[in-house]
Amino acid sequence: MRSGSDQLCWHGENMLDKTENELVNIVRPLFPENAEIYRRPSSDGLTIGVVWKLRSDQSRPNKRSRRIVLVLSQEALEDCNEDYDKLKKQIVVIVSNRLKSFNPNHDAPYGQQTSPEIVDTLG
Numbered sequence: 001m002r003s004g005s006d007q008l009c010w011h012g013e014n015m016l017d018k019t020e021n022e023l024v025n026i027v028r029p030l031f032p033e034n035a036e037i038y039r040r041p042s043s044d045g046l047t048i049g050v051v052w053k054l055r056s057d058q059s060r061p062n063k064r065s066r067r068i069v070l071v072l073s074q075e076a077l078e079d080c081n082e083d084y085d086k087l088k089k090q091i092v093v094i095v096s097n098r099l100k101s102f103n104p105n106h107d108a109p110y111g112q113q114t115s116p117e118i119v120d121t122l123g
Contacts, residue, residue, distance in 0.1 A: 019077060024048060026088050027070060030095050045073040049116075054105060065104035067116040070095065076121070094121050 024037055027048060031037070035052040048070040054063050070091075079087065098119050106114045 020046060022084075023072065023091070026091055027095055030092065030099060031068075043074070045071060045075075046077055047071055052104070056105060060110065066102075066106050066114045068099075068102065069116045069118050071118065071120045091121050095119060 020039055020041065023046065024039065027050070028035070028037060031050050032052045035050050038049045040047040040049070050068045050070070051064045051066075053061075054065050055061070057063050072091075076087065098117070102117055108114045
């Protein structure tokens with residue numbers, strides 16, 4: 001899943017810039033080791049989605065967790081260059097706090113999507 005997300009377009013440019021990679025690297029340690037992380041840049045910001053195999057249902061060995069969607073506004077991304085350390089700390093605190101109450105398991109039937117957990121990280 002990760003390798004296919006390396007060719008995204010944002011404002012007409014091929015762009016997986018340093019900021020996006022750094023933001024993914026900030027949140028990666030907060031999730032299980034087998035988490036699949038994807039990015040979706042848009043004109044109004046960046047969305048980072050995360051899912052992982054639950055390994056909690058023997059009849060569904062590839063069952064994925066509920067999806068977590070981290071939303072970063074364009075403003076927050078632009079501010080990232082000005083105060084990266086502050087942004088990094090804020091994202092880690094917000095996501096870590098949200099994960100404390102997040103239940104990745106679900107009872108959705110095979111093949112049906114679950115409702116995502118939206119985390120509006122900043123702005």
